Amino acid sequence: MTSANWLPSRVRRNFQIDVFTAVCAGIFVSVLVTFMPVVVRRMGGSTVDVALVVGGPFFGHMLAPFFTLFLQRFHPVRVVAGTTTVARLVFIGGVLLATTPFMLSITSVVFWVITVSNVAVYTSLMQGIYPDRERAFIMGKVRVGASVSGIVAAMVAGLFIDVVAAQWVFAFAGIIALPGAVAFYRIRYDANGAAVPRSDPTAIVRDVWRDRRYRQLLLSFLIFGWGNLMNFAVFPIMLVDTFDAPNTFVGIMSALQSATMVFAYVIVGRLIDRGSSLRQTMIGTLLVMLMPLGYILAPSYWFLLPLAIVGGITQANGELTYYTNVVQLAPPDRIAEYTAAQSLLLGIRGTLAPFAASALLAAFEPRAVLAIGLVFMVGGAIVMSGVVRESARVEPAVAPAA
Numbered sequence: 542m543t544s545a546n547w548l549p550s551r552v553r554r555n556f557q558i559d560v561f562t563a564v565c566a567g568i569f570v571s572v573l574v575t576f577m578p579v580v581v582r583r584m585g586g587s588t589v590d591v592a593l594v595v596g597g598p599f600f601g602h603m604l605a606p607f608f609t610l611f612l613q614r615f616h617p618v619r620v621v622a623g624t625t626t627v628a629r630l631v632f633i634g635g636v637l638l639a640t641t642p643f644m645l646s647i648t649s650v651v652f653w654v655i656t657v658s659n660v661a662v663y664t665s666l667m668q669g670i671y672p673d674r675e676r677a678f679i680m681g682k683v684r685v686g687a688s689v690s691g692i693v694a695a696m697v698a699g700l701f702i703d704v705v706a707a708q709w710v711f712a713f714a715g716i717i718a719l720p721g722a723v724a725f726y727r728i729r730y731d732a733n734g735a736a737v738p739r740s741d742p743t744a745i746v747r748d749v750w751r752d753r754r755y756r757q758l759l760l761s762f763l764i765f766g767w768g769n770l771m772n773f774a775v776f777p778i779m780l781v782d783t784f785d786a787p788n789t790f791v792g793i794m795s796a797l798q799s800a801t802m803v804f805a806y807v808i809v810g811r812l813i814d815r816g817s818s819l820r821q822t823m824i825g826t827l828l829v830m831l832m833p834l835g836y837i838l839a840p841s842y843w844f845l846l847p848l849a850i851v852g853g854i855t856q857a858n859g860e861l862t863y864y865t866n867v868v869q870l871a872p873p874d875r876i877a878e879y880t881a882a883q884s885l886l887l888g889i890r891g892t893l894a895p896f897a898a899s900a901l902l903a904a905f906e907p908r909a910v911l912a913i914g915l916v917f918m919v920g921g922a923i924v925m926s927g928v929v930r931e932s933a934r935v936e937p938a939v940a941p942a943a
Contacts, residue, residue: 555728555730558728559728560682561686561724562725563684564686566721567687567690567799568690568717571690571694571695571799572695574795576698580702581645582778584645587642587899591774591777591899592774592898592899593650594777596891596893597649597653598657599888599890600650600654600888601653601660602660602887603891603892604654605660605888606882606884609662609877612659613877617665618726618728621662621725621728624655626723628653628655632648633715636708661877665876665877666730668876676868677809677811677813678811679810681810681861684860688806689799698714699788699789699792700792702788703787703788749878752870752879755879757928758819758928760924765826765920766891767894768894771897772914774898784839784842785842793846794845794848797853798852801849801854802856805858813861813865817929819929821858823925825854825859828855829859829918830922831848833912864880870932
Protein backbone atom coordinates (compact mmCIF):
# COMPACT_ATOMS: atom_id res chain seq x y z
CA MET A 542 0.00 0.00 0.00
CA THR A 543 1.34 3.45 -0.93
CA SER A 544 2.28 5.63 2.03
CA ALA A 545 0.12 8.70 2.53
CA ASN A 546 3.31 10.73 2.33
CA TRP A 547 3.80 9.52 -1.25
CA LEU A 548 0.32 10.32 -2.56
CA PRO A 549 0.74 12.38 -5.76
CA SER A 550 -1.16 15.38 -4.42
CA ARG A 551 0.97 15.56 -1.28
CA VAL A 552 4.24 15.00 -3.14
CA ARG A 553 3.28 17.75 -5.59
CA ARG A 554 2.45 20.19 -2.78
CA ASN A 555 5.62 19.43 -0.85
CA PHE A 556 7.64 19.77 -4.04
CA GLN A 557 6.24 23.26 -4.68
CA ILE A 558 7.09 24.40 -1.15
CA ASP A 559 10.52 22.80 -1.42
CA VAL A 560 11.21 24.68 -4.65
CA PHE A 561 10.29 28.01 -3.06
CA THR A 562 12.57 27.37 -0.09
CA ALA A 563 15.35 26.36 -2.50
CA VAL A 564 14.99 29.55 -4.55
CA CYS A 565 15.34 31.65 -1.40
CA ALA A 566 18.25 29.55 -0.17
CA GLY A 567 19.96 29.76 -3.56
CA ILE A 568 20.11 33.55 -3.37
CA PHE A 569 21.63 33.47 0.09
CA VAL A 570 24.04 30.55 -0.27
CA SER A 571 25.31 31.78 -3.64
CA VAL A 572 26.31 35.13 -2.14
CA LEU A 573 27.74 33.59 1.03
CA VAL A 574 29.80 30.80 -0.54
CA THR A 575 31.00 32.87 -3.49
CA PHE A 576 32.05 36.05 -1.72
CA MET A 577 32.66 35.42 1.99
CA PRO A 578 36.18 33.92 1.64
CA VAL A 579 37.15 36.51 -0.98
CA VAL A 580 35.80 39.41 1.08
CA VAL A 581 37.55 38.16 4.22
CA ARG A 582 40.84 37.98 2.31
CA ARG A 583 40.40 41.44 0.74
CA MET A 584 39.71 42.92 4.19
CA GLY A 585 43.15 41.72 5.25
CA GLY A 586 42.11 38.39 6.72
CA SER A 587 44.80 35.79 7.31
CA THR A 588 44.92 32.32 5.76
CA VAL A 589 43.49 31.09 9.07
CA ASP A 590 40.49 33.41 8.69
CA VAL A 591 39.90 32.04 5.19
CA ALA A 592 40.29 28.49 6.50
CA LEU A 593 37.57 29.21 9.09
CA VAL A 594 35.18 30.29 6.33
CA VAL A 595 35.92 27.27 4.14
CA GLY A 596 35.72 24.90 7.11
CA GLY A 597 32.47 26.37 8.43
CA PRO A 598 30.10 23.75 6.97
CA PHE A 599 32.34 21.00 8.29
CA PHE A 600 32.37 22.35 11.81
CA GLY A 601 28.62 21.85 11.44
CA HIS A 602 29.01 18.29 10.16
CA MET A 603 31.35 17.43 13.02
CA LEU A 604 28.81 18.59 15.62
CA ALA A 605 25.68 17.41 13.76
CA PRO A 606 25.53 13.91 15.33
CA PHE A 607 25.40 15.46 18.79
CA PHE A 608 22.67 17.88 17.78
CA THR A 609 20.78 14.95 16.28
CA LEU A 610 20.56 13.23 19.66
CA PHE A 611 18.60 16.23 20.91
CA LEU A 612 16.63 17.07 17.75
CA GLN A 613 15.38 13.52 17.10
CA ARG A 614 12.57 13.94 19.62
CA PHE A 615 10.88 16.69 17.57
CA HIS A 616 8.88 16.52 14.34
CA PRO A 617 11.37 16.53 11.43
CA VAL A 618 9.67 19.35 9.53
CA ARG A 619 9.86 21.62 12.57
CA VAL A 620 13.51 20.68 13.08
CA VAL A 621 14.53 21.56 9.52
CA ALA A 622 12.47 24.75 9.31
CA GLY A 623 13.36 25.91 12.82
CA THR A 624 17.12 25.43 12.60
CA THR A 625 17.23 27.05 9.16
CA THR A 626 15.28 30.09 10.36
CA VAL A 627 17.41 30.54 13.48
CA ALA A 628 20.64 30.15 11.49
CA ARG A 629 19.69 32.90 9.04
CA LEU A 630 18.60 35.28 11.80
CA VAL A 631 21.88 34.72 13.63
CA PHE A 632 23.82 35.31 10.41
CA ILE A 633 22.04 38.59 9.65
CA GLY A 634 22.74 39.92 13.13
CA GLY A 635 26.33 38.69 13.08
CA VAL A 636 27.38 40.27 9.78
CA LEU A 637 25.83 43.61 10.69
CA LEU A 638 27.86 43.66 13.91
CA ALA A 639 31.10 42.33 12.40
CA THR A 640 33.91 44.88 12.11
CA THR A 641 36.90 42.60 11.38
CA PRO A 642 37.64 39.68 9.02
CA PHE A 643 37.82 37.33 12.01
CA MET A 644 34.32 38.35 13.19
CA LEU A 645 32.94 37.70 9.70
CA SER A 646 34.61 34.28 9.68
CA ILE A 647 33.17 33.35 13.09
CA THR A 648 29.70 34.50 12.00
CA SER A 649 29.96 32.21 8.98
CA VAL A 650 31.04 29.27 11.18
CA VAL A 651 28.16 29.77 13.64
CA PHE A 652 25.67 29.99 10.78
CA TRP A 653 26.88 26.70 9.28
CA VAL A 654 26.91 24.90 12.63
CA ILE A 655 23.22 25.72 13.19
CA THR A 656 22.27 25.04 9.57
CA VAL A 657 23.96 21.63 9.30
CA SER A 658 22.70 20.49 12.70
CA ASN A 659 19.58 19.13 10.96
CA VAL A 660 21.40 17.09 8.29
CA ALA A 661 20.46 13.62 9.63
CA VAL A 662 16.85 14.64 10.16
CA TYR A 663 16.73 16.27 6.71
CA THR A 664 18.02 13.12 5.01
CA SER A 665 15.36 10.99 6.72
CA LEU A 666 12.73 13.56 5.77
CA MET A 667 13.71 13.42 2.09
CA GLN A 668 13.39 9.64 2.24
CA GLY A 669 9.94 10.07 3.73
CA ILE A 670 8.36 12.72 1.51
CA TYR A 671 9.62 11.64 -1.93
CA PRO A 672 9.09 8.18 -3.54
CA ASP A 673 12.11 5.92 -4.01
CA ARG A 674 12.05 5.76 -7.81
CA GLU A 675 11.87 9.53 -8.27
CA ARG A 676 13.65 10.90 -5.19
CA ALA A 677 16.96 11.98 -6.74
CA PHE A 678 15.23 13.39 -9.82
CA ILE A 679 12.82 15.45 -7.68
CA MET A 680 15.61 16.66 -5.40
CA GLY A 681 17.55 17.64 -8.50
CA LYS A 682 14.64 19.68 -9.85
CA VAL A 683 14.27 21.41 -6.48
CA ARG A 684 17.89 22.45 -6.63
CA VAL A 685 17.44 23.80 -10.13
CA GLY A 686 15.43 26.56 -8.49
CA ALA A 687 18.34 27.29 -6.17
CA SER A 688 20.76 27.41 -9.09
CA VAL A 689 18.60 29.79 -11.14
CA SER A 690 18.25 32.22 -8.26
CA GLY A 691 21.96 31.84 -7.54
CA ILE A 692 22.84 33.01 -11.05
CA VAL A 693 21.12 36.36 -10.53
CA ALA A 694 22.29 36.72 -6.94
CA ALA A 695 25.97 36.17 -7.77
CA MET A 696 25.94 38.67 -10.64
CA VAL A 697 24.15 41.38 -8.65
CA ALA A 698 26.17 40.84 -5.48
CA GLY A 699 29.43 41.03 -7.45
CA LEU A 700 28.45 44.51 -8.63
CA PHE A 701 27.23 45.79 -5.27
CA ILE A 702 30.12 44.46 -3.17
CA ASP A 703 32.43 46.73 -5.17
CA VAL A 704 30.45 49.86 -4.23
CA VAL A 705 28.86 49.24 -0.80
CA ALA A 706 29.99 47.55 2.40
CA ALA A 707 30.00 43.76 1.95
CA GLN A 708 28.24 43.27 5.30
CA TRP A 709 25.13 44.99 3.95
CA VAL A 710 25.11 42.75 0.88
CA PHE A 711 25.40 39.61 3.04
CA ALA A 712 22.67 40.82 5.41
CA PHE A 713 20.29 41.66 2.56
CA ALA A 714 20.80 38.20 1.04
CA GLY A 715 19.98 36.67 4.43
CA ILE A 716 16.79 38.73 4.73
CA ILE A 717 15.63 37.61 1.28
CA ALA A 718 16.21 33.97 2.33
CA LEU A 719 14.13 34.16 5.53
CA PRO A 720 10.69 33.59 3.90
CA GLY A 721 11.97 30.35 2.41
CA ALA A 722 13.02 29.04 5.81
CA VAL A 723 9.64 29.89 7.33
CA ALA A 724 7.75 28.38 4.36
CA PHE A 725 9.30 24.98 5.06
CA TYR A 726 7.02 24.70 8.10
CA ARG A 727 4.20 24.04 5.58
CA ILE A 728 5.73 20.74 4.39
CA ARG A 729 3.29 17.91 5.14
CA TYR A 730 4.76 14.71 6.53
CA ASP A 731 3.27 12.00 8.73
CA ALA A 732 6.17 11.00 10.95
CA ASN A 733 4.38 8.16 12.75
CA GLY A 734 6.75 5.22 12.90
CA ALA A 735 9.59 7.14 11.25
CA ALA A 736 13.03 5.91 12.18
CA VAL A 737 15.19 8.10 14.38
CA PRO A 738 18.76 7.62 15.51
CA ARG A 739 19.26 5.66 18.69
CA SER A 740 20.43 7.60 21.72
CA ASP A 741 23.71 5.68 22.17
CA PRO A 742 26.32 7.28 19.84
CA THR A 743 28.87 4.57 20.68
CA ALA A 744 26.52 1.87 19.42
CA ILE A 745 25.78 3.85 16.28
CA VAL A 746 29.47 4.23 15.43
CA ARG A 747 30.20 0.57 16.20
CA ASP A 748 27.35 -0.79 14.08
CA VAL A 749 28.00 1.51 11.13
CA TRP A 750 31.72 0.64 11.26
CA ARG A 751 30.83 -3.05 10.86
CA ASP A 752 29.29 -2.31 7.45
CA ARG A 753 32.37 -2.93 5.31
CA ARG A 754 31.16 -1.22 2.14
CA TYR A 755 30.05 1.89 3.99
CA ARG A 756 33.29 1.91 5.99
CA GLN A 757 35.32 1.82 2.77
CA LEU A 758 33.18 4.57 1.24
CA LEU A 759 33.76 6.79 4.27
CA LEU A 760 37.50 6.06 4.08
CA SER A 761 37.56 7.18 0.46
CA PHE A 762 35.69 10.35 1.39
CA LEU A 763 38.17 11.00 4.19
CA ILE A 764 41.25 10.73 1.93
CA PHE A 765 39.79 12.40 -1.16
CA GLY A 766 38.01 15.10 0.80
CA TRP A 767 41.13 15.96 2.76
CA GLY A 768 42.88 16.96 -0.44
CA ASN A 769 39.78 18.59 -1.91
CA LEU A 770 39.13 20.75 1.15
CA MET A 771 42.79 21.74 1.33
CA ASN A 772 42.48 23.00 -2.23
CA PHE A 773 39.24 24.86 -1.60
CA ALA A 774 41.00 26.82 1.13
CA VAL A 775 43.66 27.81 -1.42
CA PHE A 776 41.33 28.83 -4.29
CA PRO A 777 40.07 32.15 -2.79
CA ILE A 778 43.59 33.07 -1.70
CA MET A 779 44.81 32.56 -5.28
CA LEU A 780 41.89 34.57 -6.67
CA VAL A 781 42.96 37.55 -4.56
CA ASP A 782 46.74 37.19 -4.23
CA THR A 783 47.79 35.40 -7.44
CA PHE A 784 45.19 36.40 -10.04
CA ASP A 785 43.94 39.68 -8.49
CA ALA A 786 40.48 38.81 -9.80
CA PRO A 787 37.86 41.58 -9.30
CA ASN A 788 34.63 40.81 -7.46
CA THR A 789 32.74 41.26 -10.72
CA PHE A 790 34.66 38.33 -12.23
CA VAL A 791 34.07 36.24 -9.11
CA GLY A 792 30.34 36.91 -9.56
CA ILE A 793 30.51 35.93 -13.25
CA MET A 794 32.29 32.71 -12.36
CA SER A 795 29.69 31.87 -9.72
CA ALA A 796 26.82 32.65 -12.10
CA LEU A 797 28.31 30.36 -14.75
CA GLN A 798 28.65 27.60 -12.18
CA SER A 799 25.02 28.05 -11.11
CA ALA A 800 23.88 28.01 -14.74
CA THR A 801 25.68 24.71 -15.25
CA MET A 802 24.03 23.31 -12.14
CA VAL A 803 20.58 24.04 -13.58
CA PHE A 804 21.12 21.30 -16.15
CA ALA A 805 23.39 19.11 -14.03
CA TYR A 806 20.88 18.63 -11.21
CA VAL A 807 18.22 17.26 -13.56
CA ILE A 808 20.59 15.02 -15.50
CA VAL A 809 22.46 13.71 -12.45
CA GLY A 810 19.21 13.11 -10.56
CA ARG A 811 17.84 10.98 -13.39
CA LEU A 812 21.12 9.07 -13.74
CA ILE A 813 21.06 8.22 -10.03
CA ASP A 814 17.45 7.03 -10.13
CA ARG A 815 18.13 4.85 -13.17
CA GLY A 816 21.51 3.56 -12.11
CA SER A 817 23.81 3.71 -9.11
CA SER A 818 24.45 6.57 -6.71
CA LEU A 819 27.93 5.17 -6.01
CA ARG A 820 28.83 5.03 -9.70
CA GLN A 821 27.71 8.64 -10.09
CA THR A 822 29.82 9.58 -7.07
CA MET A 823 32.87 8.08 -8.76
CA ILE A 824 32.25 10.09 -11.94
CA GLY A 825 31.97 13.30 -9.93
CA THR A 826 35.11 12.43 -7.99
CA LEU A 827 37.17 12.16 -11.16
CA LEU A 828 35.81 15.45 -12.48
CA VAL A 829 36.62 17.34 -9.26
CA MET A 830 40.31 16.63 -9.80
CA LEU A 831 40.22 18.98 -12.79
CA MET A 832 39.70 21.93 -10.42
CA PRO A 833 43.17 22.06 -8.81
CA LEU A 834 44.76 21.22 -12.17
CA GLY A 835 43.03 24.25 -13.68
CA TYR A 836 44.24 26.60 -10.95
CA ILE A 837 47.78 25.24 -11.25
CA LEU A 838 47.94 25.72 -15.03
CA ALA A 839 45.87 28.91 -15.53
CA PRO A 840 48.01 31.90 -16.64
CA SER A 841 45.30 34.45 -15.72
CA TYR A 842 41.89 34.51 -14.06
CA TRP A 843 39.96 34.39 -17.34
CA PHE A 844 41.29 30.87 -17.87
CA LEU A 845 39.42 29.82 -14.71
CA LEU A 846 36.02 30.20 -16.38
CA PRO A 847 35.91 26.59 -17.71
CA LEU A 848 36.41 25.43 -14.11
CA ALA A 849 33.11 27.08 -13.23
CA ILE A 850 31.39 24.61 -15.57
CA VAL A 851 33.26 21.71 -13.99
CA GLY A 852 32.39 23.07 -10.56
CA GLY A 853 28.70 23.27 -11.44
CA ILE A 854 28.61 19.63 -12.53
CA THR A 855 30.54 18.34 -9.55
CA GLN A 856 28.66 20.40 -6.98
CA ALA A 857 25.30 19.18 -8.28
CA ASN A 858 26.65 15.64 -8.32
CA GLY A 859 28.03 15.91 -4.79
CA GLU A 860 24.94 17.48 -3.24
CA LEU A 861 22.64 14.76 -4.55
CA THR A 862 24.90 11.76 -3.97
CA TYR A 863 25.61 12.90 -0.41
CA TYR A 864 22.04 11.89 0.42
CA THR A 865 21.43 9.12 -2.11
CA ASN A 866 24.60 7.21 -1.18
CA VAL A 867 23.21 6.79 2.32
CA VAL A 868 19.83 5.72 0.99
CA GLN A 869 21.49 3.18 -1.33
CA LEU A 870 23.77 1.60 1.27
CA ALA A 871 22.00 1.98 4.62
CA PRO A 872 19.17 -0.25 5.90
CA PRO A 873 15.87 1.67 5.44
CA ASP A 874 15.31 2.01 9.20
CA ARG A 875 18.81 3.37 9.85
CA ILE A 876 19.14 6.21 7.35
CA ALA A 877 19.57 8.87 10.05
CA GLU A 878 22.19 6.81 11.91
CA TYR A 879 24.32 6.34 8.79
CA THR A 880 23.95 10.03 7.94
CA ALA A 881 25.04 11.03 11.45
CA ALA A 882 28.13 8.82 11.21
CA GLN A 883 28.95 10.25 7.78
CA SER A 884 28.54 13.82 9.05
CA LEU A 885 30.86 13.21 11.99
CA LEU A 886 33.67 11.86 9.81
CA LEU A 887 33.25 14.47 7.09
CA GLY A 888 33.10 17.17 9.73
CA ILE A 889 36.40 16.14 11.30
CA ARG A 890 38.03 15.99 7.88
CA GLY A 891 36.59 19.27 6.65
CA THR A 892 37.41 21.10 9.88
CA LEU A 893 41.10 20.15 9.88
CA ALA A 894 41.97 20.15 6.15
CA PRO A 895 41.66 23.94 5.52
CA PHE A 896 43.97 24.62 8.47
CA ALA A 897 46.45 22.08 7.11
CA ALA A 898 46.44 24.06 3.87
CA SER A 899 46.92 27.29 5.84
CA ALA A 900 49.98 25.79 7.56
CA LEU A 901 51.43 24.56 4.26
CA LEU A 902 50.98 28.00 2.69
CA ALA A 903 53.48 29.33 5.22
CA ALA A 904 56.16 27.12 3.65
CA PHE A 905 55.05 26.55 0.04
CA GLU A 906 53.57 28.65 -2.73
CA PRO A 907 49.85 28.06 -3.45
CA ARG A 908 50.31 25.91 -6.57
CA ALA A 909 52.56 23.50 -4.65
CA VAL A 910 49.90 23.16 -1.95
CA LEU A 911 47.32 22.37 -4.64
CA ALA A 912 49.61 19.64 -5.97
CA ILE A 913 49.85 18.11 -2.49
CA GLY A 914 46.06 18.16 -2.20
CA LEU A 915 45.75 16.53 -5.61
CA VAL A 916 47.86 13.57 -4.43
CA PHE A 917 45.35 12.93 -1.62
CA MET A 918 42.47 13.20 -4.11
CA VAL A 919 44.00 10.54 -6.35
CA GLY A 920 44.45 8.21 -3.38
CA GLY A 921 40.83 8.66 -2.31
CA ALA A 922 39.60 8.01 -5.84
CA ILE A 923 41.49 4.71 -5.92
CA VAL A 924 39.82 3.56 -2.69
CA MET A 925 36.42 4.66 -3.96
CA SER A 926 36.81 2.72 -7.20
CA GLY A 927 37.04 -0.48 -5.16
CA VAL A 928 33.76 0.30 -3.37
CA VAL A 929 32.01 0.95 -6.69
CA ARG A 930 33.27 -2.31 -8.21
CA GLU A 931 32.20 -4.32 -5.18
CA SER A 932 28.74 -2.73 -5.15
CA ALA A 933 28.29 -3.49 -8.85
CA ARG A 934 28.94 -7.18 -8.12
CA VAL A 935 26.62 -7.58 -5.12
CA GLU A 936 23.67 -5.36 -6.06
CA PRO A 937 21.04 -6.23 -8.67
CA ALA A 938 20.42 -3.88 -11.52
CA VAL A 939 18.03 -1.03 -10.65
CA ALA A 940 14.88 -0.91 -12.73
CA PRO A 941 14.49 2.35 -14.69
CA ALA A 942 12.20 4.93 -13.11
CA ALA A 943 8.76 5.15 -14.62
